[in-house]
Amino acid sequence: MKKDIILAGVGGQGILTIATIIGDAATAAGLHLKQAEVHGMSQRGGDVQSNLRLSTEPIYSDLIRQGAADLIISMEPMEALRYLPYLSQEGWIVSSSHPFKNIPNYPEEEALMGELNALPHVAALPIEEVAKEHSLPKSANMVLLGMAARYMEILTPEQLRESIARVFAAKGEKIVEDNLKAFDLGLNK
Amino acid sequence: MKLLLGDEAIALGAVHAGISGVYAYPGTPSTEITEYIQAHAPEVRSRWCTNEKTAMEAALGMSYAGKRSLVCMKHVGMNVAADAFVNSAITGVNGGLVVLAADDPSMHSSQNEQDSRFYGKFAMIPIMEPSSQQEAYDMMPYAYALSEELKLPVLMRVVTRLAHSRAEIAVREPLTQNALNPDNERTHWVLLPGNARRQYASLVEKQAQLVEKAESSPYNKSVLRSERAKLGIIACGIAYNYVMENDPEAQGIAVLKVSQYPLPEQAIKEFATRCEALLIAEDGQPVVEEQVGALLGAGYPIKGRLTGDLPRMGELTPDNVGAAMGVPTAPTFVAAQHVMPRPPALCQGCGHRDVYDALNKVAAEYPDARIFGDIGCYTLGALPPFRAIDSCVDMGASITMAKGAADAGVYPAIAVIGDSTFTHSGMTGLLDAINDNSNITVVISDNLTTAMTGGQDSAGTNKFEAICLGLGVEPEHVRVVVPLPKNMEEITRIIREEIAYQGVSVIIPRRECMQTLKRKLRNNKK
Numbered sequence: 001m002k003k004d005i006i007l008a009g010v011g012g013q014g015i016l017t018i019a020t021i022i023g024d025a026a027t028a029a030g031l032h033l034k035q036a037e038v039h040g041m042s043q044r045g046g047d048v049q050s051n052l053r054l055s056t057e058p059i060y061s062d063l064i065r066q067g068a069a070d071l072i073i074s075m076e077p078m079e080a081l082r083y084l085p086y087l088s089q090e091g092w093i094v095s096s097s098h099p100f101k102n103i104p105n106y107p108e109e110e111a112l113m114g115e116l117n118a119l120p121h122v123a124a125l126p127i128e129e130v131a132k133e134h135s136l137p138k139s140a141n142m143v144l145l146g147m148a149a150r151y152m153e154i155l156t157p158e159q160l161r162e163s164i165a166r167v168f169a170a171k172g173e174k175i176v177e178d179n180l181k182a183f184d185l186g187l188n189k
Numbered sequence: 190m191k192l193l194l195g196d197e198a199i200a201l202g203a204v205h206a207g208i209s210g211v212y213a214y215p216g217t218p219s220t221e222i223t224e225y226i227q228a229h230a231p232e233v234r235s236r237w238c239t240n241e242k243t244a245m246e247a248a249l250g251m252s253y254a255g256k257r258s259l260v261c262m263k264h265v266g267m268n269v270a271a272d273a274f275v276n277s278a279i280t281g282v283n284g285g286l287v288v289l290a291a292d293d294p295s296m297h298s299s300q301n302e303q304d305s306r307f308y309g310k311f312a313m314i315p316i317m318e319p320s321s322q323q324e325a326y327d328m329m330p331y332a333y334a335l336s337e338e339l340k341l342p343v344l345m346r347v348v349t350r351l352a353h354s355r356a357e358i359a360v361r362e363p364l365t366q367n368a369l370n371p372d373n374e375r376t377h378w379v380l381l382p383g384n385a386r387r388q389y390a391s392l393v394e395k396q397a398q399l400v401e402k403a404e405s406s407p408y409n410k411s412v413l414r415s416e417r418a419k420l421g422i423i424a425c426g427i428a429y430n431y432v433m434e435n436d437p438e439a440q441g442i443a444v445l446k447v448s449q450y451p452l453p454e455q456a457i458k459e460f461a462t463r464c465e466a467l468l469i470a471e472d473g474q475p476v477v478e479e480q481v482g483a484l485l486g487a488g489y490p491i492k493g494r495l496t497g498d499l500p501r502m503g504e505l506t507p508d509n510v511g512a513a514m515g516v517p518t519a520p521t522f523v524a525a526q527h528v529m530p531r532p533p534a535l536c537q538g539c540g541h542r543d544v545y546d547a548l549n550k551v552a553a554e555y556p557d558a559r560i561f562g563d564i565g566c567y568t569l570g571a572l573p574p575f576r577a578i579d580s581c582v583d584m585g586a587s588i589t590m591a592k593g594a595a596d597a598g599v600y601p602a603i604a605v606i607g608d609s610t611f612t613h614s615g616m617t618g619l620l621d622a623i624n625d626n627s628n629i630t631v632v633i634s635d636n637l638t639t640a641m642t643g644g645q646d647s648a649g650t651n652k653f654e655a656i657c658l659g660l661g662v663e664p665e666h667v668r669v670v671v672p673l674p675k676n677m678e679e680i681t682r683i684i685r686e687e688i689a690y691q692g693v694s695v696i697i698p699r700r701e702c703m704q705t706l707k708r709k710l711r712n713n714k715k
Contacts, residue, residue, distance in 0.1 A: 010531065023355060027192050036354040037194075038297070044569065046533035051354075061434035061507045062354040062427075067519030081525035089520055102534070104573075107527035115527050 002055040003154040004064045009075030014141035025163035036062040073148045076100045094148040097124040139182035146186025193358045195351040196221035198322040202329030207364035209256035210234035212244035215642035216263030217298040218352040219291035239648040240613040241266035245273040252286040255370030264292040278312040279388045283372040285333035286342040294504035304473035309344040316450040317345045318426035322356040408448035418443035421464030428470035431510035469493035472505045540700035541567040543672035545575040547680040558601045563587035565607035566641045585614025591629045592622045601688040604631045609639040612649035623661040631695045636702040644705040657695045666694035
């Protein structure tokens with residue numbers, strides 16, 4: 001089995017944390033993995049993305065082919081749309097529906113969401129609001145990972161939960177608990 | 190198995206190959222190599238250097254003393270290190286020396302996409318170009334052994350996608366470091382013309398041996414089925430992965446993987462006789478395509494970047510390589526309509542913002558003012574809302590271009606340079622301006638770190654006033670300000686005064702980078 005995943009967002013939104021958790025889970029599961037990241041100048045509030053490839057077989061390319069991504073996981077709706085040419089016809093978009101507007105010409109929100117929701121396989125939630133409602137304002141990215149876990153297939157939600165516990169362990173029990181709670185919120189939405 | 194970034198795999202490979210020192214100046218996509226060694230190998234000397242030339246020379250000095258050393262830089266850093274780099278092939282080495290150049294095709298974080306393999310060929314030394322993170326790790330002990338056997342530095346060339354991608358790495362037992370054993374052969378190291386001619390003749394003589402090494406290299410291999418193929422691909426470095434991703438076997442395409450240079454000429458000639466045409470897949474410039482063309486002669490059909498079968502510029506991808514291989518594309522969604530570019534921007538609260546606010550206010554009063562920028566976060570001052578700078582070329586060019594423009598009559602000519610860039614390559618230019626009494630105003634925007642690459646130590650921290658005074662700037666024209674909105678009136682007044690001064694003045698707005706400040710506060714809380 002092979003899963004090609006594009007993680008998208010704006011610099012500072014926490015997509016590399018999502019990548020770290022999926023990477024940890026994949027390593028623990030003995031899967032092959034490649035994960036191309038964006039570093040350097042592009043991190044200063046610009047768009048960021050990571051190509052994450054998981055497979056039971058060895059992987060060659062660090063980059064995902066157009067029309068081949070099984071999943072786009074995005075912290076921001078316009079950023080989800082940016083990588084649309086990479087999505088396979090059967091692929092899913094799992095995205096925050098909450099726009100992050102740090103540019104003057106951000107598209108009109110209704111038109112943007114209309115275009116996103118017109119696609120065949122989309123799960124979008126206002127993850128920041130969901131996280132805040134449950135007093136987990138810093139764990140919106142884990143809500144998103146929980147939502148994505150339903151479409152991941154190559155990793156089970158339980159494997160991802162174990163990785164969340166490992167990755168956040170150094171930050172204390174409370175942080176681990178909060179992030180697991182946020183993950184479950186997304187998983188069960 | 191360890192999950193490592195390509196840069197980290199390179200770092201660990203070098204540490205396990207027994208290096209005693211790494212010498213580097215930060216530069217995307219090479220920075221994480223040195224950072225990894227700093228964090229994980231206390232037995233290896235690893236403090237940041239002032240620039241790539243000082244790094245290259247120090248690494249050569251360690252090699253002279255008999256120990257293995259690594260020097261790392263981004264591709265444009267090779268231009269800075271070039272004098273030492275090219276001449277290190279003339280002196281040769283004692284302890285193994287590997288020069289790691291991280292190229293940036295597609296210019297993700299760079300001002301050009303120059304291909305460092307040209308430098309390796311220029312210096313006439315072996316080049317290693319790993320195709321994967323595992324190979325980068327594995328190649329390190331091989332490269333050091335090769336360097337010590339041939340008594341030459343070895344260039345290892347990687348690209349952004351290898352440097353900044355994670356993969357699982359199988360690691361091996363580390364080698365021990367070399368003992369101190371300085372070279373006593375002065376004729377190798379004192380490059381007076383008489384010695385240099387002998388050394389160069391020996392380098393020329395070694396070339397056949399270098400080619401032999403490439404012919405028998407475990408990293409160059411033919412992935413060819415025994416029968417003839419319509420198309421053969423010479424897949425260099427990371428291009429090998431994009432070729433294999435497109436399953437050449439299924440299409441009856443033969444592949445010759447090349448990861449060690451100079452080119453294995455016999456292997457290529459033999460491969461060519463078994464194929465009807467060749468596609469050269471290489472990330473970067475058409476270095477190999479030109480050479481293979483010369484090797485096989487004009488009649489042999491060769492496709493690549495020069496023929497338009499692959500794009501002339503920009504990085505390779507599994508898509509453009511697949512297209513050149515004739516692989517049918519998967520159906521795709523058309524690009525979305527409601528997507529706008531989201532360029533990076535200076536952080537909220539960043540001191541550079543206040544510097545540009547002040548400069549823009551003052552520059553508005555001088556319609557002929559020109560502001561010469563430099564390389565760093567503050568290059569983002571070129572973008573809205575500031576649109577403040579008129580040029581950005583290379584490390585240190587703000588001061589020297591301002592000087593030349595002032596010599597030509599531009600007034601006011603203002604240079605904006607960061608603290609780390611100033612010590613990297615700005616100081617010498619400032620000395621030129623002082624000696625010539627050029628009429629320029631230099632702003633050293635000091636955030637106490639090398640910010641753009643992630644907050645590495647800056648070589649001149651706490652020394653800038655002393656450096657400027659030592660170089661000869663008049664004490665009353667070295668002005669320090671704190672770039673905050675509440676100080677705007679003072680800052681703009683000082684800029685006006687220093688523009689009015691006919692000579693070299695330096696204004697140092699100094700306030701810590703928001704990112705390093707946040708990190709410090711976080712760490713203090715722990």
